Amino acid sequence: MRRIKVRNLTKIFGEYPDQGLKMLRKGLSGEEIHERTGMTVGLDDVSFDVDEGEILVIMGLSGSGKSTLIRCVNRLIESTAGIVEVDGEDILQFSAEKLFELRRRKFGMVFQNFALLPNRTILDNVGFGLEIRGVAEEVRVAEARKALELVGLKGWEEAYPRQLSGGMQQRVGLARALAVDPDILLMDEAFSALDPLIRRDMQDELLDLQSRMHKTILFVTHDLDEALKLGDRIVLMKSGAVVQIGTPEEILSHPASRYVQRFVEDVDKSQVLTAGSVMGKIRAVAFETDGPRTALHKMREESFYSVFVTSRDFRVKGVVWADDCDAAIKRGDKNLAYILDTDFHKVREDAPLAELIARLAGSRIPLAVVDEKEKLLGTVVKSNVLSALAETQQGDVLPEHPGHGGEESTDGAGAADGAEATDTGGKRQKG
Known part of the structure; x- marks a missing residue:
């Protein structure tokens, strides 16, 4: 609205x-x-x-x-x-x-000048707007107390402005604006x-x-x-x-x-740019109901050596690897439960790049970008983050979907970051 x-x-x-x-x-x-x-x-x-x-x-x-x-x-x-x-x-x-x-x-107004009334208590200052409205005293006091508690000044009701620090006085100004709702x-x-x-x-x-x-x-x-x-x-x-x-x-x-x-x-772009701006699209996932042959087939189709596993409504559950799928097929396993790797990081779209860098530092698995319902939205690898920072520093425009293609593609549950690629047999080898 x-x-x-x-x-x-x-x-x-x-x-x-x-x-x-x-x-x-x-x-x-x-x-x-x-x-x-x-x-x-x-x-x-x-x-x-x-x-x-x-x-x-x-x-x-x-x-x-x-x-x-x-x-x-x-x-x-x-x-x-x-x-x-x-x-x-x-x-x-x-x-x-x-x-x-x-x-x-x-309208509620909060200005640089705190404009508190020096001869009134903090409680009376906060309730001043309600007083002008003609609100009954008991209601005015209750609302003023509530506003002071909202800004963390409970217990200072009977103090005077001169007894408060600058930051506390600004909180009083904010409480006064909030008191009139x-x-x-x-x-x-x-x-x-x-x-x-x-x-x-x-x-x-x-x-x-x-x-x-x-x-x-x-x-x-x-x-x-x-x-x-x-x-x-x-x-x-x-x-x-x-x-x-x-x-x-x-x-x-x-x-x-x-x-x-x-x-x-x-x-500092790393504090402002977010996972949502650098994540790659999802090209392939394995469903938790899939078997290892199906998961391996999906990896081969996209030249991945790992893939995220999700529910049918794309809630992320973990990662499976090509080598593990090969081994599971040889054992005769029919599902992915025994080879599901749950040691991965999930982040929201609004997570800043600085947080992504820290999470990616010790991980070979891409970051899973998820929404509030844990649905997989995209993935991020180190190259996405480095590319985004380099491009913004040069004044270039960020790509619409960074990280596409190449041996570090994140379009899908993802190839992990690093100099590895997948052959058609799903084996890890140096690229």
């Missing part, structure tokens, strides 16, 4: 914004408009959507327009042109009264004033809260690592305009311009 829709949003600061808008639509740049009129283009034709339960990060360098954008979304700043829809309603057409109600009911959280540089360690803790806290509460979040930051860690998608801005929208992987793997490429070139 779409919660926010922004279309062609433009903001021009200055005495005659309509004049600036006409110049912008004629193709003049923001720099030219400023030189001729003294007016500043804060936003230039910005469009994007935010889905329910999504963390959309708006990021860019200082002056890129990201803070102006988030303030135009809730009309703390009035835009010059465009549309901002919240749950299908264009809020730019709202009366002052209706806008006030929207902010009270649907908003549908949408707007967070503008919420963690940028914190020390690096506390900042990482707050990022983890937000992700943990989001896993339980599934809020729709618009998060503004100038920090790329923070954007990559928090964002389901990222809106990357420059000079008031959007230069790229995409998932962290899309932006790292397919930068839309040289500007974006330079922006992301120093990022």
Whole structure:
């Protein structure tokens, strides 16, 4: 479900914004408009959507327009042109009264400045938004306590802001926003004033809260690592305009311009790229009901010397090897149970490459990429990971299905990584 829709949003600061808008639509740049009129283009034709339960990060360098954008979304700043829809309603057409109600009911705000009331207790600070709503005291206190517990501040209800560290004060600001149970959280540089360690803790806290509460979040930051860690998608801005929208992987793997490429070139790709981006397709599996002859036939067809074994609905059970299948046939075994190798690693699609490297280091079996139901989605070998890292470092585009073909193909349950191949008799030999 779409919660926010922004279309062609433009903001021009200055005495005659309509004049600036006409110049912008004629193709003049923001720099030219400023030189001729003294007016500043804060936003230039910005469009994007935010889905329910999504963390959309708006990021860019200082002056890129990201803070102006988030303030135009809730009309703390009035835009010059465009549309901002919240749950299908264009809020730019709202009366002052209706806008006030929207902010009270649907938006929660968390800013870089904690803005806590120094003479009120932490409990009273968190319940302040509910107090403005006219909520009864007993309900207000209960909700404030619940919000403080959510952010890990249970026991600090009667303290005052001056008694809390910066990180704890930011948690209070987050609790205050959550106490009113908003549908949408707007967070503008919420963690940028914190020390690096506390900042990482707050990022983890937000992700943990989001896993339980599934809020729709618009998060503004100038920090790329923070954007990559928090964002389901990222809106990357420059000079008031959007230069790229995409998932962290899309932006790292397919930068839309040289500007974006330079922006992301120093990022540790192993912490961001995932198993899903490098896994090979499944070309062959053996079913647990197959016998060793059938499994060996499937390996020969694909020149594999091992194959993953799954249930009929592709839930992965283990691996069988060509040599073991040969031996089982000679013994007269009719099933794979006695030769099933269950010593293998499973990872989810969102597992970062850094985790894959560690798991692959001591294993000759490909990694099985599985979904939440343990269904096999693909496989990963070392060459996939090394290829992905090398290509992104060179600014190349990741292949759609890495690892295809060759002696390290992972299309299927897989040939294991290493300089081994399979002959048509299923024997392991050096390649």
